[in-house]
Amino acid sequence: MKNALIDIPTEDTQLKLANIYDQILCYLEKLQTIKTRINNLLSCEIIKEYNSYLYTNKPISEMFNCMSGNSGLTEECIYSKLQVSGKKYTVLSGATTQESSLGEIPMCIINGKKLKVFEQDEGILVTRKGKAGEIRYINNIKKNHTINDDAYIIYVKDSYKGLINLKWFIIQYKKLFKEYASSSDNGTWNKTGFFNYAVIDIPTHNEQIELIKKYEEVEQLQSKILRIEYEIKELAKREIFYDD
Numbered sequence: 001m002k003n004a005l006i007d008i009p010t011e012d013t014q015l016k017l018a019n020i021y022d023q024i025l026c027y028l029e030k031l032q033t034i035k036t037r038i039n040n041l042l043s044c045e046i047i048k049e050y051n052s053y054l055y056t057n058k059p060i061s062e063m064f065n066c067m068s069g070n071s072g073l074t075e076e077c078i079y080s081k082l083q084v085s086g087k088k089y090t091v092l093s094g095a096t097t098q099e100s101s102l103g104e105i106p107m108c109i110i111n112g113k114k115l116k117v118f119e120q121d122e123g124i125l126v127t128r129k130g131k132a133g134e135i136r137y138i139n140n141i142k143k144n145h146t147i148n149d150d151a152y153i154i155y156v157k158d159s160y161k162g163l164i165n166l167k168w169f170i171i172q173y174k175k176l177f178k179e180y181a182s183s184s185d186n187g188t189w190n191k192t193g194f195f196n197y198a199v200i201d202i203p204t205h206n207e208q209i210e211l212i213k214k215y216e217e218v219e220q221l222q223s224k225i226l227r228i229e230y231e232i233k234e235l236a237k238r239e240i241f242y243d244d
Helices: 011-043 075-080 166-178 191-197 205-237
Strands: 053-059 064-067 088-092 104-106 122-127 135-139 145-147 151-156 199-203
Touching: 011 205, 064 191, 075 104, 122 166, 135 166, 145 151, 166 199, 166 205
Parallel strands: 088 145
Antiparallel strands: 053 199, 064 151, 088 104, 122 135, 122 151
16 A cells, blocks of 8 residues: 555546456356356257167166276275286276376285276266266276276176267266266265166167267367357456557
């Protein structure tokens, strides 16, 4: 209050600068509206009639296997195995982001049992508790995985590989997984019920790919909106030098 010195431009200049900020805020509000619509579109249930099907009303249990987690695979356990040599496995938990691994662990014995590992080409991580029923795609080409007891991994049986695109399956049936989650704050996912009762329809491979392409177009738009929003927010932080 004693030492800061500022310049006060004319009222007309002040209004011009205020209008610039108003325009920035207006753009941000429009982007937020678009972003909300895109997020809603990506999260909504897809109801689509395909032109041709490979299977209809096919039980999940006929097409998929499930790997349960490792009891006792805690952060402390992972830390204790850091110096053990051998092939490493990325440890996944019930979190559903790509960056949510707990670290790596070699093949070992935990609570008297051999570490269960996932070495299929691809699978789906299913959150068992907490945000129960949430899923994400796992690509095992570059690294192999294991899981703690907060999650399951389901994967296509050998006899159905090439018929079911897992990226399509996640897009089309992510709501199905949530139907088998309890509604409590600390919900759990009912694996037994899912494999006993869930049935799905499988369209032809080309129709699966078509849905993936449309979905990815929306995801690309989402990324573009987020990038523009970030750039505008950074612009709003800058000091304005205005030559009246």
